[in-house]
Each structure stands twice: as structure tokens, then as C-alpha cells.
């Protein structure tokens with residue numbers, strides 16, 4: 001089983017995980033910190049399944065336990081993330097102030113389509129990444145900044161009273177920065 005794991009993970013990544021595990025196994029909360037280090041080391045800021053399998057084997061922790069930790073905490077990603085993350089609030093205050101339209105226009109702007117938009121209700125979390133991996137669009141239930149509704153977080157920066165024009169401007173700026 002280990003040989004199969006080895007084939008899927010690059011040697012450099014294995015060595016990195018070995019080092020991370022060796023430095024942390026005795027610490028309380030070691031698993032969280034191992035997963036955090038491995039995710040931060042990934043160029044697309046996520047935890048590939050082969051990395052989770054390798055961690056399970058090396059740290060001698062059941063894969064199911066690792067998987068439930070990785071899915072419980074929202075800061076862990078199980079899919080590749082874009083270079084930029086745009087997070088739109090779908091809470092009540094933001095919804096009544098037009099966050100749904102913001103989300104639709106952002107999806108269209110980034111070529112993410114809106115086919116499934118009618119099927120998802122406000123409670124559904126959305127996570128979409130453009131095919132060039134430049135942008136990830138996600139939604140959140142509330143940022144706790146309702147007075148600023150509608151609220152959008154652009155690469156961890158909270159922007160309040162956002163409208164379609166200001167959001168488009170943010171996107172164009174990010175595109176320009178990455179050229």
C-alpha cells in the first residue's frame with residue numbers, strides 16, 4: 001500500500017510531509033497543525049487526497065479521522081484554490097441588499113456559468129474555481145458585518161456596500177496584478 005502511495009505523491013512532497021510529521025507528533029493538536037502546514041505548502045492551497053492518505057499512513061491516524069477534520073474546518077480545502085478568492089455573503093442582510101445579483105454577475109464575468117444557480121438555496125455553500133485557477137468564488141452565511149451589506153471578501157479583505165461595478169473593478173485590478 002505504501003508503494004502505491006509513494007507513486008502518487010512526489011518525492012519532494014513526501015519529504016516535506018515526513019518532516020512536518022516528525023516535528024509535530026508529540027504536540028497537542030498535532031493533526032490540525034500538520035494539515036495546516038501541508039495545505040500552506042501546496043501551490044494551490046489545498047489538501048489533495050493522496051496527501052491525506054500519506055499523512056494517515058505516516059502518522060498512523062485513520063484516514064476517516066483525518067478526512068473528518070479536513071472537512072469540519074472551513075479553512076481546509078479539499079480542492080485546488082484559485083490564486084484569488086472572492087467570497088460573497090449570502091446572509092439575510094446581504095441578500096436583501098442584492099448579494100444574489102452580485103454572485104450571478106460575478107459568475108458570468110468569470111465564465112463560471114449560472115446553470116445550477118436556481119437549484120441552490122441561500123444555505124448552500126458554493127465553491128467554484130475558474131479553469132485557469134486564477135479565481136475561486138465561494139459563499140458564506142454571514143461575515144458578522146451586516147451593517148456593511150452587501151459584503152464581499154476579496155483575498156481576505158472585507159469590502160462593504162459592494163455593487164456590481166465596484167466588484168468588477170476589483171476583479172479587473174486583480175487580473176492586472178497577475179499579468
Ligand code: FES
Nearest residue numbers: 089091094143145
Ligand atoms: S448577512 Fe452579510 S455580513 Fe451579515
